[in-house]
Amino acid sequence: MSDSHGKANLLKQIVQKVKADHVIHCGDFCTSADQLPDVSMTVVQGNCDWEDAPKESVWETGGIRFYVTHGHRYQVKTSLLPIRYRAEEVDAHIACFGHSHFPVCEQANGRLFINPGSIAYPRGFRVPSYAVLETDCTGTVHVTYYTTNGKIIGERGGSYVLF
Template identity: 35%
Template sequence: MKIGVLSDTHNAKVYIDKVIPYLEECDLIIHAGDNFSDSKYIHNMTNIDIMAVKGNCDFDNVEEELFFEVEGKNIFLCHGDTYDIKYGMGTIESRAKKIGADIVVFGHTHMPTNIEKDGILYINPGSLALPRGVDYRSFLILNIEKEKINLEEVRI
């Protein structure tokens, strides 16, 4: 299954529109918050199912985190702010282990992250709107097939 992973798009439709052609090739889209309304826009543009959570800049009455299964992998999706992700991975790692996550998708830092620790993959796609720590805008393509996970960073 091919999954587009975005976060921290902050209503930057000029950049969202640039990634729509990539997302149209996906089976599922994941948005890790800031701006939740962008997930609705992306769904309307692609007609592809989207799993999305609210971020610290969102005021929508939607879930702050989701836990779901894709191709036999348990995915934990959150924005990251409630786990103090800017100050380290400890809190989110504890939560991931407690709930049995295989993959953790988060945002908030606006910095691309791809870390595997204790058998759990932690990924942050970076930001299309306001990248930090890097000089490029980014999102991810996550492929899950037959227990194998491949991750591709796409720079815009």
């Protein structure tokens, strides 16, 4: 998820509901670090965060390498090309980012780019959103987008072959 902008209680509710093995927050959490859910979590600093957190992170599980950043340093509001180059540099299968508050899920040059949208303040999209990624042993990932009240957003996500 991304861009929770101080809505720590909503963030915790979603994490408790989803019960993910690992949570990725793409920045702009805008709370103190001790208000983040106490779960296995990768968190990066967004342009509105004051807490010390990495500006980017690489996380790997099950042979899938994730690159996580907020996105403001890569101009994600105008093009995915800069973040695509960075994902290639760190040899990531999946790049997760936020900043635009607009949900994106697209594959380019064999890499998957996921922006879960904003759980607090969507822009250019009708509802707040987050994404759930599920993996299988075949190198395929399944991405499903949800509203903050748990309803599936059918026009986003899908299944993608990584390798």
